[in-house]
Amino acid sequence: MxxxxxxxxxxxxxxxxxxxxxxxxxxxxxxxxxxxxxxxxxxxxxxxxxxxxxxxxxxxxxxxxxxxxxxxxxxxxxxxxxxxxxxxxxxxxxxKTSRSEPTDAQPVRREVEADSDAGQAGGEEAEVTQQLRQIRDRLAAALD
Structure with a gap:
C-alpha cells in the first residue's frame, strides 16, 4: 500500500x-x-x-x-x-527516530527481557536472544 x-x-x-x-x-x-x-x-x-x-x-x-x-x-x-x-x-x-532499531522488534525484545528478569535467564535463552537480535538486524538492513 x-x-x-x-x-x-x-x-x-x-x-x-x-x-x-x-x-x-x-x-x-x-x-x-x-x-x-x-x-x-x-x-x-x-x-x-x-x-x-x-x-x-x-x-x-x-x-x-x-x-x-x-x-x-x-x-x-x-x-x-x-x-x-x-x-x-x-x-x-x-x-520512529532510528532505522537501526526497528520499532516492530521492540515488543519482542521487551518480552525476552521480561523473561530474563523473571529468573528464567540461562545460556540457552541468551543464545536465543542473540539469534533474535541478529535476525532483527538482518531484517532492518534489508529494509534500508
Missing amino acids: SGPSSSGPLFEDGKAEGAMRTIGEVSAAFGIKAHVLRYWEQQFPSLNPLKRSGGRRLYRAEDVAMVETINRLVNEEGYTLKGAKKAIAAGDSGP
Whole structure:
C-alpha cells in the first residue's frame, strides 16, 4: 500500500490543515480503502470519527492523526492489529527516530527481557536472544 510520505497525509483539497475530512478524503490521502478504515474504527476505540445523518463519517484532526499512527504501525512497521493496539495503549506509538532499531522488534525484545528478569535467564535463552537480535538486524538492513 503506497501512501504519503512519513510526514503525514497529503490533502490537496484546499481545506485548512485541521479541517474535518470525509472517509473518502482520508482513504485517498493514506491509500487505505474505506472499508479498512471502518474496520479499524471497530478495532481501535480511540478512532471515533463523528457520524452524521446517513452514517456519513467526518474525521477530525485527532482521528486523522490516529489513522496515521495505525497505518504506520500496521503497514510500515509490521505490527499486527493486536500489537498496534497494545503499542497505542502503552504509548509506544510515537514517531520512529532510528532505522537501526526497528520499532516492530521492540515488543519482542521487551518480552525476552521480561523473561530474563523473571529468573528464567540461562545460556540457552541468551543464545536465543542473540539469534533474535541478529535476525532483527538482518531484517532492518534489508529494509534500508
